[in-house]
Amino acid sequence: MHFSLINNNEESLKFFNDFFDLIDRGYYKFLFNMREVKKLDIEVLLYIISLDKIYKEKINIQLNIKVPTEQTLKYIMIASGFTKYFKSNVDIDEIDEENIFPICDGATNRLNKKDDARTCADAVDFAKKFFDYSERKNQIFRLLYTSLAELMLNTDNHAYDEDVEDSIINNWYLFAVKIGDNILFYFFDNGKGITKTARPKIIDKAYGLINLEQKNILQSVLNGEFRSKTGIRHRGKGLPQINDLLTDNQVGLSVILTNRVFRYHSNKEEYQKVPYDFRGSLFIWTISLVKVEGDSHG
């Protein structure tokens, strides 16, 4: 199996939705047996960490993991920082810090009294070190910083039920890695998802429709055509700013997965329905290390 929310979302999302169904039916002890998994993408690991934190905290679900037998996948789990969420005695020498920005999250920042803005700056510095000194003033880094900041703020402001106060449950996860001529960024927040937090009244007002397709809702929110859940008049600029990054020339490709919609952007945008609900919002993008033709940012 290729365990991936992007490249094999039907099978992978079905797996997680089956897991949610079993929890609803009263099961509480689980073994994620990944021994037969042959390919594994990082976003799945971010999702599993978030599920473990939520359910452990909320209803004392026990989640055990059998790691893949495939050596490369074992390495990915350790090097990404995934394993440290489940084991305290991981040998950090195995983490390749030169090329990997290990998984971090908002709840751990709060616990360590680390300002999220510091994490945004650390991620920018991680990316900058792969560029020549002369290119480090490139606007892509300012866009990266402001987008990461807005993604984290969106998590805090919009992604959750108002009555949920638990800082472990309300969380974002960030990971980055340099592969070849690209730096890949993964950002996941475990909230309700973008299409569920767009203000229903504004949607109704704008379109006169109750059941807009999720594709249209996502597209409109990204274009700043209506406000997010805060509903305050001068707000709603965060996601359009994030979209500026995701559609920038220097960003080779980007994807957004939220609820039942998937957006892929590479020169032009494409939307797809996904067959199962995805709980949260996942953003993945690449920053090219190769100078882009017609790039005006330099």
Add this chain to the structure above:
Amino acid sequence: MDDKIKTIKIAEEYSPIVKGRHYPEDGKFTGDRFRKEFLEPIFNDYDIIRIDLDDSYGYPSSFREEAFGGLARAFSIKEVLEKLEFICTDEPPLIKLIEDDIKNANK
């Protein structure tokens, strides 16, 4: 008579890593904190307040709107546009975005 001018370099006097609207829930260096500590107390004491935006990691929209749009809500859009000047060689288009935040403060 010469204008009374005050210059504030955000990256040096406040922080190069600003984020969010409200202190402390959105972070340490938020828009409302900058406005309340650096802008509102001196707003009536100077003819020109020059804001130097250089050498920062960037200015997220939430910070910008709360700092400068918020200032326009506290005083008036006209006064803020007349009194504030911006320096930004790192990202020149940012000045227009901030001016829009001020002009749209009540929208």
